[in-house]
Amino acid sequence: MDPTLEPLARSLRQAPVVDRDGYEYFVHGVTDGIPPIEPAVLRAVADGISERVDLETVDKIVAPEAMGIHHGTALSVATDVPLVVVRKRSYGFPEEVAVHQETSYSEGELFVNGVDAGDRVLLVDDVLSSGGTIEAVCDALEAVEAELVDIVVVLRRVDVDHADVSRDVTSLLDVRVRDGQVEVLE
Numbered sequence: 001m002d003p004t005l006e007p008l009a010r011s012l013r014q015a016p017v018v019d020r021d022g023y024e025y026f027v028h029g030v031t032d033g034i035p036p037i038e039p040a041v042l043r044a045v046a047d048g049i050s051e052r053v054d055l056e057t058v059d060k061i062v063a064p065e066a067m068g069i070h071h072g073t074a075l076s077v078a079t080d081v082p083l084v085v086v087r088k089r090s091y092g093f094p095e096e097v098a099v100h101q102e103t104s105y106s107e108g109e110l111f112v113n114g115v116d117a118g119d120r121v122l123l124v125d126d127v128l129s130s131g132g133t134i135e136a137v138c139d140a141l142e143a144v145e146a147e148l149v150d151i152v153v154v155l156r157r158v159d160v161d162h163a164d165v166s167r168d169v170t171s172l173l174d175v176r177v178r179d180g181q182v183e184v185l186e
C-alpha cells in the first residue's frame, strides 16, 4: 500500500458500521465528514489523486455533493484547477443537465451546471459502491460533450456489485465490510 495512505487505512479499520435498510454503511470522515477527518488525511487523498492523474491535462474537477466536495476542494486548492459541484438541486438554467441517481440505498436527481463542451474533466468522489452515482454523472458529462479524463474515488467497495459500471474507475484504496468492520485490501 502507498505509505501515505496508511493513516487513512488505519482510521477506516476503526470506522463504525451502521445498518441502512440492510446495507452495511461505514461512517468515516472521507465518506461522511464524521468522525472528524484529519487534515493529513485530506492532504494524502489530494496527493494520492495528483499522483495518479496528470492534472495539467484537466480543465475542471467535478465532484458530486455532498461527500465529493471536501476531496474536490482539497485537490482544487492544491492544483489550482477549478472545481464544479454536481448538485442535488435544480437551478433551472437552460444548459442544466438533470440525471437520475440510484445508489445502494437511495435515489434522487443530480444536476450538472458549469461544465462546457470540450472541457477536460476529472471526476472525483468519496466512494464507489453500486456505481450508480458515477454512472449518472458520467451520463451528464457525456450529454454536455465534456471530455472525461479520468474518474478517481478515494474508496472502492469490492463487496458491492458494480458490474454495471461501464467506465474505468481508479481508487486510492479498495475496501469491504466483514463481520461489522471495514477491511482494507492490500
Ligand SMILES: O=P(O)(O)OC[C@H]1O[C@H](OP(=O)(O)OP(=O)(O)O)[C@H](O)[C@@H]1O
Binding pocket: 031, 064, 065, 066, 067, 068, 102, 103, 104, 105, 106, 125, 126, 127, 128, 129, 130, 131, 132, 133, 134
Ligand atoms: O456508488 P453508489 O452506490 O452510487 O454510492 C456512492 C455515492 O453514495 C454517496 O452519496 P449519497 O448520494 O448517499 O450522498 P452524500 O454524498 O450526500 O452523502 C457517496 O458520497 C457517493 O456519491
Ligand SMILES: Nc1ncnc2[nH]cnc12
Binding pocket: 024, 025, 026, 027, 028, 031, 032, 104, 127, 128, 129, 157
Ligand atoms: N459512507 C458509506 N459507507 C459505505 N458505503 C457507502 N456507500 C456510499 N456511502 C457509503
